[in-house]
Amino acid sequence: MTPEDHRDFTAFKKMLDRVSKPIMMSAESETSEIIRRRLFEWDPTLTLDGKVSLSKEAVQTCKKYADWVKAHRSQVPDWFPVSNAEEAFEATYPFHPMVLSVFDRKWQALPRFQRTRGVLRLLALWVSRAYRENYTGAHEDALIGLGTAPLEDPFFRAAILEQLDEERLEGAITTDISGKNESHAIRLDSDSSAAIKRARLHRKVATVILFESNGGRTHGTYATAQEVRLAVAEPDLDIGNVETVLEALLKDCYFLSAEGTSYKFSLQPNLNKIIADRKTNVPIPEIDERIHAAIEEVFNAGDGLKPTFFPEKSSEIQDIPALSLIVLSPVYRAKDEATLKLLKTMAWEHGTSARTYKSALVWAIADNDTALEGEARTAIAWEKISDEADQLRLDERQRREVTEKIGRGKRDLKEAVWRTYKHIAILDKNNEISMMDLGLIHSSAARNLIEFYLLQLKQKDIITNSVTPNFLVKNWPPAFKEWSTKSVRDAFFASPQFPRLLSPDAVKDTIARGVSNSIIAYVGKTVDGRYDPVYSKKSMRFEDVEISDEMFIVKEPIGTEPHLVSIVVEPGQAQIEPNAPMPFKAKGYDEKGEEIELKNVSWTATGGSINDLGVFQAGPNEGSFTVTAAKGTIIGISLITIREMDIASRKAEIKHILICPGELELCPGETKLLTAKGLDANGQEIRLGKVTWNATGGIIDENGAFSAGPNEGAFKVTVTVGELTSSADVKIEKIRPKWNGEIPHQRWTQFYNRILTKFAVRKGLKLTVTMEISDASKEEIEEMKVTLRELGLNDEIEVR
Numbered sequence: 001m002t003p004e005d006h007r008d009f010t011a012f013k014k015m016l017d018r019v020s021k022p023i024m025m026s027a028e029s030e031t032s033e034i035i036r037r038r039l040f041e042w043d044p045t046l047t048l049d050g051k052v053s054l055s056k057e058a059v060q061t062c063k064k065y066a067d068w069v070k071a072h073r074s075q076v077p078d079w080f081p082v083s084n085a086e087e088a089f090e091a092t093y094p095f096h097p098m099v100l101s102v103f104d105r106k107w108q109a110l111p112r113f114q115r116t117r118g119v120l121r122l123l124a125l126w127v128s129r130a131y132r133e134n135y136t137g138a139h140e141d142a143l144i145g146l147g148t149a150p151l152e153d154p155f156f157r158a159a160i161l162e163q164l165d166e167e168r169l170e171g172a173i174t175t176d177i178s179g180k181n182e183s184h185a186i187r188l189d190s191d192s193s194a195a196i197k198r199a200r201l202h203r204k205v206a207t208v209i210l211f212e213s214n215g216g217r218t219h220g221t222y223a224t225a226q227e228v229r230l231a232v233a234e235p236d237l238d239i240g241n242v243e244t245v246l247e248a249l250l251k252d253c254y255f256l257s258a259e260g261t262s263y264k265f266s267l268q269p270n271l272n273k274i275i276a277d278r279k280t281n282v283p284i285p286e287i288d289e290r291i292h293a294a295i296e297e298v299f300n301a302g303d304g305l306k307p308t309f310f311p312e313k314s315s316e317i318q319d320i321p322a323l324s325l326i327v328l329s330p331v332y333r334a335k336d337e338a339t340l341k342l343l344k345t346m347a348w349e350h351g352t353s354a355r356t357y358k359s360a361l362v363w364a365i366a367d368n369d370t371a372l373e374g375e376a377r378t379a380i381a382w383e384k385i386s387d388e389a390d391q392l393r394l395d396e397r398q399r400r401e402v403t404e405k406i407g408r409g410k411r412d413l414k415e416a417v418w419r420t421y422k423h424i425a426i427l428d429k430n431n432e433i434s435m436m437d438l439g440l441i442h443s444s445a446a447r448n449l450i451e452f453y454l455l456q457l458k459q460k461d462i463i464t465n466s467v468t469p470n471f472l473v474k475n476w477p478p479a480f481k482e483w484s485t486k487s488v489r490d491a492f493f494a495s496p497q498f499p500r501l502l503s504p505d506a507v508k509d510t511i512a513r514g515v516s517n518s519i520i521a522y523v524g525k526t527v528d529g530r531y532d533p534v535y536s537k538k539s540m541r542f543e544d545v546e547i548s549d550e551m552f553i554v555k556e557p558i559g560t561e562p563h564l565v566s567i568v569v570e571p572g573q574a575q576i577e578p579n580a581p582m583p584f585k586a587k588g589y590d591e592k593g594e595e596i597e598l599k600n601v602s603w604t605a606t607g608g609s610i611n612d613l614g615v616f617q618a619g620p621n622e623g624s625f626t627v628t629a630a631k632g633t634i635i636g637i638s639l640i641t642i643r644e645m646d647i648a649s650r651k652a653e654i655k656h657i658l659i660c661p662g663e664l665e666l667c668p669g670e671t672k673l674l675t676a677k678g679l680d681a682n683g684q685e686i687r688l689g690k691v692t693w694n695a696t697g698g699i700i701d702e703n704g705a706f707s708a709g710p711n712e713g714a715f716k717v718t719v720t721v722g723e724l725t726s727s728a729d730v731k732i733e734k735i736r737p738k739w740n741g742e743i744p745h746q747r748w749t750q751f752y753n754r755i756l757t758k759f760a761v762r763k764g765l766k767l768t769v770t771m772e773i774s775d776a777s778k779e780e781i782e783e784m785k786v787t788l789r790e791l792g793l794n795d796e797i798e799v800r
Contacts, residue, residue, distance in 0.1 A: 031100065031104075032091055032092045032095070032100050033051055033052070033091075035095075035100065035119070035120065035123060036052055036092075036093075036094075036095075037052065038120060039120075039123060039124060039127050040094070040127075043055075051091075054090060054093055058090075058093050058094070059090065061089075061093070061142045061143065062086055062089035062090045062093055063086055064142075064235040065085075065089050065096075065142075065143065065233060065234065065235060066085035066086040066088075066089050067235070068233050068234065068235050068237065069082055069085045069230065069233060070082055070085055072229070072233075072239055075226060075229050075239060076226050076229055076230040076233070077224065077226040077227055077230060078226075080097075080230060089143075093143070094143055094144055095123075095143065095144045096143045096144065096145040096146060096231065096233075098145070098146045098208075098227070098230060098231040099123075099144060099145065099146050102146060102211050102212060103119055106211070106212055106213070106214045106218075106221055107163065107214055109214075109218050109221075110163065110164060110165060110214060110217055110218065111165060112162065112163060112164070112165035113163050113164075114163065118159075118162075118163050121159055122156070122159050122160065122163065125150070125153065125155060125156045125159060126144065126148075126149060126150060126156065127144065129150035129153055129156065130144050130148065130150075141234075142234065142235075143234075145204065145231065145232065145234070146204075146207065146208045146211055146212075146231040146232075147200075147203065147204025147205065147207045147208050147231060147232050148204065148207070149207050149211065151173055151177055151178040151179060151207060151210075152178040152179050154179070157170060157173060157174075157179065160173075164214065164215045164217050165217070166215060166217060166267070168267055169215050169265075169267065171255075172215075172254070172255035172265055172266070172267060173210065173265075175253075175254055175255065176206060176249075176253040176254055176255050176256060176265065177203060177206040177207055177210060177265075178203055178206075178207070184202075184206075184249070184252045184253050184254070185202040185203040185205075185206040185207075185249065185253075186202075186203060187252075188202040188245075188248050188249070188252060189201065189202045189203055192248075195238065195241065196241055196244070196245065199232075199234070199237070199241075201232065201241055201242070201245050202245050202248065202249060204231075204232045205228055205232055205242065205245045205246060205249060206249055206253070206256070206265075208223060208227070208228050208231040208232060209223040209228065209249075209256065209263045209264065209265055210265045211223075211231075212224075212227050212228070212231070213263065213264030213265055213266075215265055215266065216264050216265060216266025216267065216268070221264065222259065222262035222263060222264045223262065223263045223264060224261060224262050224263075225242075225243075225246070225261040225262070225263075228242060228246070228263070229242050246263070250263075251272070252272060253270070253272060254269055254270060254272050254273035254276065255267070255268070255269060255270065255273070256270060256272075257270050271385070271398060271401060271402065271405075274385055274392060275378070275381050275382065275385065275405075278381035278382075278384050278385055279377050279378060279381040282377045282380045282381055282384075286380060287373055287376045287377050287380065290376040290379065290380055290413070291330060291369070291372045291373065291376045291413075292309070292310065292329075294372075294376065294413045294414060294416075294417055295309070295327060295330070295372075295417055295421075296309055297414070298414055298417040298418065298448070298449050299325075299327055299364070299448075299449060299450060301447075301448040301449070301450075302447065302448040302449075302450045302451055304450065304451075305323060305325050305450050305454075306325075307325040307326065307327045307364070307450070308324065308325070308326050308327065309327050310327065310328065310329040311326060311328075311346070312329075313351075314345050314346045314349040314350055314351060314355070315350060315351035317346055317350070317361065319350040319353075319355050319356055319357055320357060320360065320493075321357050321360065321489055321490045321492075321493040321494070321504055322357075322360060322493065322503075322504050323360055323362065323463070323493070323500055323501070323502060323503075324360050324361050324362065325362050325363075325364060325450060325453070326346065326361055326362065326363045326364065327363075327364045327421070328342070328363060328364065328365050328366065329366075330366040330369035330372055330420065331369060332365060332366065333365070333366055333367065333368060333369070334365045334366065334367055334423040334435060334437070339365065340433060343363060343425055343433045344433060346361065346363075347361060347427055347433065354749055354752065356490070356494055356749060357490070357493040357494050358427050358431075358494065358496070359426075359427055359492070359493050359494060359495060359496050359498070359500060360493035360494075360500065361426070361427065362424060362425070362426055362453070362457070362500075363424060363425040363426075364421050364423075364424055364449075364453065365421070365423040365424065365425055365435070366420045366421055366423070367419075367420055367421075367422050367423060367437075368420065369420065371416045371419060371420055372413070372416050372417065372420050374416075375409070375412045375413040375415075375416040376413055376416075378409050378412070379406070379409030379410060379412070379413050382402060382405045382406045382409050383406055383409075385402050386399075386402050386403070386406060389402065414443060415442060415443060417449070418441050418442050418443050418445075418449060419440065419441065419442065421449065422437060422438045422439065422440070422441055423435055423436065423437055423438070424436050424438065424453055424456070424457070426457075426462060427496050428496060429496050429497055430496075431496055436456070438452075438453075438456055454502070457500075461499060462499060462500060463499065463500045463501075463502055464499045464500070464501065464502065465501075465502050465503075465506060466501070466506045466509060466510060467492075467499065467501070467506070467510055468510065468513075469510055469511070469513055469514025469517060469519040469520055470519060471510075472488065472510065472511075472514065472520065472553070473519060473520065473555060475491075475497070475498065476555065481554065482523070482525070482552035482553070482554050483552060483553050483554070484548070484549050484550075484551065484552050485507065485511065485522075485545065485546065485547045485548060485551045485552065485553060486547055486548055486549050487549075488507055488511070488553065489504055489507040489547050492504075492507070494749070504547075505542075507545075507547065508542050508543075508545040508547065509542050511540075511545045511553055512540045512541060512542045512544070512545055514553070515535050515536065515537075515538070515540040516538070516539050516540050518536075518537040518556055519555075519556060520553045520554065520555060520556055521534060521535060521536035521537075521553065521554050521555075521556055521558050522534075522535040522536075522540065522545065522551065522552075522553055523535070523536075523551070523552050523553075523554055523558075524550060524551055524552070525550070525552065526632065527600075527631070527632055529563065530563040530564075531554075531558070534558070536556065536558055537556070563590060563591070563596075564588045564589075564590065564596060564598070564631060564632070564634050565589065565590055565591045565634065566588070566589045566634065566636070567586055567587070567588055567589075567598070567601075567629050567630070567631065567634050567635060567636030568586070568587045568589065568636050569584055569585070569586050569627060569628075569629050569636040569637060569638035570584065570585045570586075570587065570638070571584070571638060572638050572639070573638065573639045573640070573641075574638065574639075574640045574641070575640070575641045575642075575643065575687075576616075576618045576640060576641070576642055576687070577618065577642070577643070577644060577687065577689055578618055578619065578620045578621065578622060578642055578643075578644065579617075579618055579619070579620055579690065580618050580687075580688075580689060580690065581615055581616065581617050581618070581702070581703045581704070582615070582616045582618070582640070583613070583614055583615050583616070583673060583675055584603075584610070584614040584615075584616055584627050584629070584638060585614060586598060586601045586603075586614065586629035586636055588631070588634075598631065600631065601614075601629045601630070601631055602629070602630045602631065603627070603628070603629055604627075604628045604630070605625065605626065605627045605628065605640075606625040606626050607619055607621065607623060607624075607625025607626075607640065607642055608625070608642070610627060611703070611705075613671075613673050613705060614629070615673060615703045615704070615705065616640065617703060618640075618642045619642070621642065622642050622643045622644065623641075623642055623643075624639065624640070624641050624642075625639075625640050625641075625642060626638065626639060626640065627640055654678040654679070654680065654686050654688070654721065654722075654724060655679060655680055655681045656678070656679040656724070656726070657676055657677070657678055657679070657688075657691075657719055657721055657724050657725070657726035658676070658677045658678075658679060658726065659674055659675070659676055659717065659719055659726050659727065659728040660674065660675050660676075660677065661674070661728065662728050662729070663728060663729045663730075663731075664706070664717070664728060664729070664730045664731065665731045665733065666698075666706075666708040666730065666731070666732050666733075667708065667732070667733065667734055667735045668708055668709065668710045668711070668712070668732060668734055669707070669708060669710070670707075670708050671705055671706065671707045671708070672705075672706055672708075673703070673704055673705050673706075674693075674700070674704040674705075674706055674717060674719075674728060675704055676688055676691050676704065676719040676721070676726070678721065688721055689721070690721075691704075691719050691720065691721050692719065692720040692721075693717070693718070693719055694717070694718045694719075694720070695715065695716065695717045695718070695730070696715040696716050696717075696730075697709055697711065697713060697714075697715025697716075697730055697732050698715065698730070698732070700717060704719075706730070708730070708732045709732065711732065712732050712733050712734060713731075713732060714729065714730070714731055715729075715730040715731075715732060716728070716729065716730065717730055781797055781799065784797060785797060
């Protein structure tokens with residue numbers, strides 16, 4: 001109360017003490033009769049036994065209350081005269097019998113209790129308040145019940161506290177019962193069902209307990225459940241609501257305690273009060289640490305997939321061909337724009353590089369961190385109370401309750417993790433982030449949370465344990481004749497068009513089944529392009545499949561692949577002078593005798609040296625020697641004789657020198673072998689001896705191998721023998737490839753990795769991008785402009 005309220009109350013009290021008359025309370029029936037006559041005006045006609053005469057309406061009201069008591073006789077105190085319930089109600093009307101009896105039963109032992117003036121003063125204030133509320137229509141009660149005591153009235157509270165001789169109960173009353181809008185009983189009523197709210201049942205029950213337990217002023221005085229039921233009894237009361245209300249009050253009130261089915265209010269704060277105080281003092285870092293620990297415990301409960309917890313950067317997530325669960329920190333909520341932005345960064349980037357295995361990522365995302373914070377705060381607070389049990393002077397019952405609360409707090413925090421992480425995100429078939437809301441989930445839904453996620457994703461065919469061999473055939477890349485087993489496996493984690501495999505090794509089983517059922521073949525490839533080994537149309541074991549770039553699958557039936565069986569070196573025989581050069585050429589043939597492409601031939605020679613282009617340089621010694629071309633185990637041999645030409649041959653006069661080829665078109669850095677032939681007057685070839693090569697626009701060695709320089713233009717290569725000279729035209733020009741076309745978004749990464757990266761470090765690469773988006777929002781366009789500016793690019797975007 002305010003100081004003004006105290007002054008008004010003191011003046012009112014002195015006035016009542018001055019004008020009131022002392023009376024002697026006799027028997028209980030006489031007490032109620034005297035009180036009724038002093039507080040109300042009645043019909044002067046008395047009953048035969050000298051009591052006030054009640055109206056028919058009053059009698060009917062008493063009967064309804066009595067009928068309720070009789071119908072619930074096992075639920076009310078044994079001392080109440082149930083058989084004469086009507087008479088009991090009529091004897092105290094308009095008060096409920098419990099209003100007048102409580103003072104005799106529970107308050108007489110109080111040292112400051114005034115059985116005469118004190119009771120009359122309380123009841124006078126009570127009746128005045130009840131009259132005003134009925135008159136204004138605020139509340140309508142057929143009887144003035146114990147639960148209707150106007151504790152919200154500061155004058156009435158002051159009168160109560162005076163009789164109880166304990167002003168400190170003011171805080172308990174206003175906190176738990178009435179006197180403030182946020183009082184627990186008032187708040188519980190406002191949040192309750194219509195029936196409980198209309199009856200103000202929480203406030204009534206709490207008020208009854210205060211009166212019946214006399215505020216805890218005498219040891220062992222409690223309000224029993226039977227007394228509470230009887231005190232709040234009214235004709236339409238659902239007795240089950242009383243139990244509901246008692247449970248709610250015990251859960252929320254700070255000064256209410258219970259012993260079995262007996263209750264009392266007192267000055268001693270209960271565990272509700274202690275836990276509320278402790279919860280407000282739990283540091284935020286400690287809460288965050290507990291939340292993270294609980295999340296990790298829940299997600300690590302299974303034996304399978306091991307998650308990555310709380311990454312903030314894309315580099316913290318591995319880029320591997322295997323299913324990866326990413327558990328975001330609870331501060332990233334599913335509906336926040338910042339969360340979506342983070343997901344896109346993680347999906348497309350791996351540090352400073354592009355992410356290859358985007359489809360391998362599955363994100364677990366919190367709906368809201370409020371529940372987690374509340375449960376973590378509560379769990380920590382109970383543990384702190386346990387640590388302070390001695391200082392708080394907790395009794396054994398409270399210590400047991402604290403232990404139970406600690407266990408419950410851990411379970412509730414675990415359940416909060418399940419309820420909170422109800423969203424998962426993946427990359428859909430359109431290469432967009434797709435968010436899935438799994439609804440209300442709890443720990444009974446599966447053995448662990450990861451198992452629950454996988455079950456949901458399997459039901460939607462997003463994740464699968466295996467695929468059939470026909471799936472590989474159906475989704476075979478058109479550009480591949482042979483599909484490496486590594487690329488097959490990678491496709492399930494890089495392409496959103498493929499389902500994710502729970503285990504990467506499932507590809508081995510699919511390949512083995514495909515070979516066993518003659519759907520595909522499993523092969524290796526030799527350096528000359530032959531299939532070896534070959535597993536085709538025969539039983540194959542899972543363990544025999546190797547995932548690598550060197551092993552392939554091909555569709556059945558396997559076509560007849562040409563392979564090298566022989567090499568022919570041209571010329572097959574030759575004669576050359578000492579220290580003279582001679583070019584050789586190797587041709588490859590298959591088993592049908594048809595020429596096939598021959599690359600990467602290995603050249604060796606005796607009697608001189610030979611380079612990778614097949615140009616033999618004779619040594620100084622005469623004799624018979626060999627030139628050998630080899631590819632793998634297949635070889636071809638040419639016989640060569642080194643000797644000085646006879647005098648007659650030397651007399652032949654060389655009239656012309658012919659350079660082959662006569663014209664060259666090269667790109668900078670390219671090398672081409674030129675040869676020189678000597679011709680006599682009749683056009684017959686004469687073997688040349690030592691020749692001298694010269695060139696512009698590049699360099700040429702003594703064997704005629706010309707290497708183009710870096711500059712473009714028209715140049716000459718000349719050969720000189722004695723006084724004769726011949727030349728060939730050389731044009732050096734850079735190759736400028738230009739390509740334009742539409743690239744499906746599924747191929748963007750491959751286009752970058754397999755084409756652009758080869759030229760990215762060179763000067764002269766110019767990449768022009770034309771981008772068209774059919775359904776971009778204004779916000780997305782602005783975001784694109786910001787990103788273009790950040791990259792130092794033109795941010796002008798044409799909008800149609």
